[in-house]
Amino acid sequence: MTPPPALPPLLDLTGIAVFALSGALLAAKMRQTIVSVVFFALVTGVGGGSVRDLLIDAPVFWVRDPWVAPVILMIAFITWFTPSRWWEGKMLDWADAVGLAVYSVLGTAKALAYGVAPVPAILMGVITGCVGGIIRDVLAGRPSILMRPELYVTAAALSATMCALGTLAGLPLFTVWAIAAVAGFCLRGAALIWNIELPAYSRDP
């Protein structure tokens, strides 16, 4: 096994923080308690990465990390003590879009570093980006992002695929990660602005 690339710690914590924020904001919007806000921040922030780490047999990234859990608690408390109009409008969707793209790239890169083959590595990236949000939606009892026609999982798949292809092509890793993340973010952003949707299954008469 090649050792995993040293991911920039600030980028890593930023990705976790924006994702945790999207979970915390959802809980606040549902007028939950501080405990639920913390739990939703945690699940959304680390859910996808935890599933990825379990599947690729890596130590789960946040369990022994001294920063991740405190950052998530901080995000939850900031959400709790601030008026939601600070974050109103499309804020939730855009924070989610950033987290989605960043996580998908980091997840694919980590899987590749652990020796996972390209196709499963791409799936690991999509899982990292989307599974936190899917668990969040299932816990909240609302239709999962998986079931909505908007371009969401697709953006994660774009970022993950570009990351895998660029890495295989031997391009400089940081460049690959940046371009792949921006591409997925742009696709998701375009979907948010113009309401782009994937076609639904329609082979039936």
Add this chain to the structure above:
Amino acid sequence: MTPPPALPPLLDLTGIAVFALSGALLAAKMRQTIVSVVFFALVTGVGGGSVRDLLIDAPVFWVRDPWVAPVILMIAFITWFTPSRWWEGKMLDWADAVGLAVYSVLGTAKALAYGVAPVPAILMGVITGCVGGIIRDVLAGRPSILMRPELYVTAAALSATMCALGTLAGLPLFTVWAIAAVAGFCLRGAALIWNIELPAYSRDP
């Protein structure tokens, strides 16, 4: 630890493929997008086996396998590009029944090979057979197979128990697996044909 028995690769891929098909068909019937079809095929195809591998501390079977992920993608695309009437009628239920029986046997056999004791090994078989479908149902927001009185989990339990007992009795492994899988499939098939149901709890007046 005894090394795990070499499972016939084609049987393994077939079990995964039919299970993935049942997930893909559900997503198509719900008129989802291609991305959802892929995700449902993946979750249903590998969900149960992944939970089993995590619990028995085995490397997750599909993550480093060169064939499983491509086969699942192929199943998803075949489902997407074909009219659902090709698969209409009871097709979905029967594909699910095959996957259920085959997975339960394979899961029990793998757990026993990893040195798990008989009772937990039987539970591992049931988990392998049923958990993919349970996650699929929870994601789809429909009542889980766990909550329906029809003989479903029971068929998995029959296959898993026969596999464990036959293995403990020292019978030839392939024979044990075949008989156990056929028995579970027949029980599930009988339930499909004659609508056999388990009794519900009724100790209350």
Add this chain to the structure above:
Amino acid sequence: MTPPPALPPLLDLTGIAVFALSGALLAAKMRQTIVSVVFFALVTGVGGGSVRDLLIDAPVFWVRDPWVAPVILMIAFITWFTPSRWWEGKMLDWADAVGLAVYSVLGTAKALAYGVAPVPAILMGVITGCVGGIIRDVLAGRPSILMRPELYVTAAALSATMCALGTLAGLPLFTVWAIAAVAGFCLRGAALIWNIELPAYSRDP
């Protein structure tokens, strides 16, 4: 890594049994079949501890244990064959409260023994205490304990935090565990008796 402390086996099995009972009773109250009763007993009894063990990279506690799975099956069959009025009234809630407090303490202690830092170790305790119940509620399709304002996850957090602080302070382990478990149980009990609730998010005008 310090070796994990030898948890008293009877306390461990008791915690699992009362939690499994709360799952089995829910399935019985929903007039499910014996198979569902077993599955709910299993998921509720070992769900939280399994997630904790996977996250801290410990062998999953019940998979190779000779007693846990049989005890859970026994609890499920006792529930099935007895009238529910034996367990009526607040029985379900109180069994759940005991399991919640005991599990949260055990989970935190185990995480600390595996070298997890205090903040994630507290989260592991909360996960151990609550995740079995959360999976149970999601499978049953009812609003999760996470979404209700009553003091539930909070009681787990109290037990887990007291356990971590007491352990860090170097107090005798069994005393710390007992006091932490009783504290969480009392808080949950007070919430049951006087319907104490956490305030909901209300920074919006």
